[in-house]
Amino acid sequence: MxxxxxxxxxxxxxxxxxxxxxxxxxxxxxxxxxxxxxxxxxxxxxxxxxxxxxxxxxxxxxxxxxxxxxxxxxxxxxxxxxxxxxxxxxVVTPKDCSRCHPDEAQQYAKSKHANTLEIIWKIDPWLNDGMNSEIERKSGCYACHGTIVALDENGEINKETWPNVGVGRINLDGSLGSCTSCHTRHRFSTAEARMPEACDQCHLGPDHPQIEIFEESKHGTIYHAYKDEYNFKAAPGTWTAGVDYRAPTCAACHMSGASTVMTTHDVTERLSWELQAPLTVRPSDFAALPADTNWKTERDKMKKICYQCHSNAWTDDHYAMLDKVVNEYNETYFKPAKQMLDELYEKKLLDKTKFFDEHVEVRFYELWHHEGRRARMGTAMMAPDYAWWHGFYELKHHYNQYMEEARHLVETNKKAYEYPDFPAATGNTTKPAVIFGPKK
Ligand code: HEC
Ligand code: HEC
Ligand code: HEC
Ligand code: HEC
Ligand code: HEC
Ligand code: HEC
Ligand code: HEC
Ligand code: HEC
Known part of the structure; x- marks a missing residue:
């Protein structure tokens, strides 16, 4: 502690x-x-x-x-x-809540939620601060990821950084995040956080469509058909599969306790893959914020959640399918696409100083960030339409186009067209000292 x-x-x-x-x-x-x-x-x-x-x-x-x-x-x-x-x-921060809820605050503090500003700076500096303006980021990215809360010259909270309840908000007291991302004030309800709606402000859209995936899954169908019978108000830690709910919500699989698995406020627990990453890796191998977990242990925890309602074989076979999909994505699509990108940089047919200013770069980005994620996440959470039509189908189609365009550059030895007009781009990717210290 x-x-x-x-x-x-x-x-x-x-x-x-x-x-x-x-x-x-x-x-x-x-x-x-x-x-x-x-x-x-x-x-x-x-x-x-x-x-x-x-x-x-x-x-x-x-x-x-x-x-x-x-x-x-x-x-x-x-x-x-x-x-x-x-x-x-x-401002009321996780540090303020930690006075009475030390365990939740501590688990939260090491989660990817709390540390997301550091992560996104490391993974996508151009997306984060090169290709867009402050107002574009404030109205978009920061609402989900969080702002760096600051004071203005009068000692009032700087309006550019407030109001904000992003999951990784950096607070003036140094603590990370905002507990109201899931427990909206001033109800601070456990019941609300157990519903999928608590996650859907952020977990949606072309690049991380978890709510759409959930809606498509049988678990989502059952939630909609039976939610009036679900007992969302069960006391903390006692929400029981089968008794209080017929099929799991986001929280039931990722956070709430069940059988011998303890409730957690660290959403990286129970994960055996880093499905959002360009190349799928184990959470402990995720360079931007390596998890201190063992993937086998975490997978067993998630499986214990499934075992409350499913047989071992049903659950294990589902995971076997997920592993094959990860392999298919990594080996058949991502690695060759990445190899091609590296070749273009090496031959100086693409400009390496900026990202997103050439069509091939944008295409490559969407391969992993949009359709590549949809294929993986759709499979992980039982949504066949996301796995195939929004996933592998589009991945294949766009992969072919990407390879055609890239090969054409190699064969003609011509530099890729660079967008001269890139509106509202700051082009500045200096990492903020608040997160990385003055020297890094
Ligand atoms: C005599 C009336 C009064 C009392 C007593 C009072 N407040 Fe307020 N408070 C207000 C008003 C009025 C506002 C402004 C609301 C608005 O902007 O519309 C406000 C604003 C706030 C805000 C928002 C400030 C901001 O900058 O956004 C907080 C938080 C708050 N009060 C908490 C408290 C707490 C905690 C106490 C007790 C220690 C308290 N208030 C006592 C009248 C009061
Ligand atoms: C359990 C802790 C907690 C309690 C109790 C609490 N607040 Fe808050 N309050 C918060 C949090 C968290 C926020 C959001 C600020 C943030 O994101 O840092 C907030 C925000 C506010 C705001 C500004 C937000 C807005 O929508 O304008 C006001 C005003 C406020 N509280 C007043 C009150 C009053 C009045 C009471 C008592 C009736 C109260 N609070 C009780 C935690 C609390
Ligand atoms: C001064 C102590 C104190 C502070 C500060 C505090 N809480 Fe609580 N909180 C409690 C107590 C006491 C309960 C009731 C526990 C119970 O009923 O088992 C509670 C219950 C809760 C619950 C469960 C509610 C439910 O529906 O079952 C949530 C969620 C919660 N608090 C979140 C927060 C958050 C978020 C903050 C900071 C913004 C916060 N608390 C700050 C003391 C505190
Ligand atoms: C609607 C909410 C939302 C908006 C807006 C948003 N993001 Fe995200 N972002 C997320 C979520 C949710 C994830 C987690 C994806 C997953 O695990 O599937 C994420 C993931 C990321 C990642 C990958 C992190 C990793 O661990 O691989 C980066 C980088 C990122 N976002 C940067 C940005 C930037 C920069 C912007 C604005 C230009 C932005 N995001 C806008 C919600 C959002
Ligand atoms: C990503 C969503 C999310 C965020 C952010 C979040 N919580 Fe929770 N919280 C939950 C869920 C889901 C539960 C219900 C667990 C269960 O089923 O018993 C919960 C339950 C709780 C409870 C009830 C006791 C328990 O542990 O089950 C407290 C207290 C609590 N949260 C405090 C906090 C505090 C403090 C923060 C900020 C540090 C926070 N929460 C941030 C989702 C969240
Ligand atoms: C306010 C926005 C927001 C809300 C609400 C939110 N999340 Fe997230 N979530 C994010 C962002 C941003 C990330 C990406 C963090 C990163 O990797 O940089 C993320 C990442 C995750 C991850 C991936 C963790 C990993 O290790 O890859 C899981 C799982 C997750 N969230 C589950 C949930 C659940 C379950 C809920 C609801 C109970 C929820 N989130 C609510 C913004 C949110
Ligand atoms: C049936 C249980 C279940 C439900 C319900 C569920 N998930 Fe998942 N989720 C999983 C599994 C299993 C994985 C893949 C775990 C692994 O890596 O081994 C996963 C992966 C994720 C990831 C990817 C993390 C990463 O980057 O690798 C995110 C984000 C996520 N879920 C969020 C959500 C949200 C938000 C909801 C609700 C809209 C939700 N999940 C509903 C079981 C579930
Ligand atoms: C609270 C109970 C419960 C939990 C926990 C649960 N499920 Fe389910 N699941 C169900 C029910 C009920 C169905 C619908 C069965 C049917 O179609 O008759 C279902 C359906 C499924 C299906 C079939 C999907 C389809 O399209 O037919 C799969 C696969 C599945 N679950 C996997 C999992 C996995 C993997 C986990 C753990 C990560 C899990 N479930 C957790 C209750 C649960």
């Missing part, structure tokens, strides 16, 4: 609240009734955890909401008096 995490013994379950704590509730009941209502319906409210327990700022905090002090001089508002004043922070 990390040292700066206190133990759950320090839960402050008090039957009476301080006047300062009551002030938050009463004034906000009037000023922001939506927030009050959500909190009042939460487990926190019934355990006497109130606004101040999460929002109270410590004297050394850099993110104190200074403007909030004005409300303690507003007699027209409930409790709008100086004597109720307490300094608050708007």
């Amino acid at each position: 990390q040292r700066n995490f206190s133990t759950p013994k320090e839960f402050r379950i008090e039957r009476s609240l301080t006047p300062q704590a009551v002030a938050c509730i009463e004034c906000h009941r009037q000023e922001t009734p939506g927030i009050f209502a959500d909190w009042a319906a939460s487990r926190h409210a019934s355990s006497n955890i109130s606004c101040i327990d999460c929002h109270l700022a410590q004297p050394n905090d850099v993110d104190i909401a200074k403007k909030h002090e004005q409300y303690y001089d507003k007699p027209e508002m409930p409790f709008g008096e100086r004597k109720y004043f307490a300094p608050i922070a708007t």
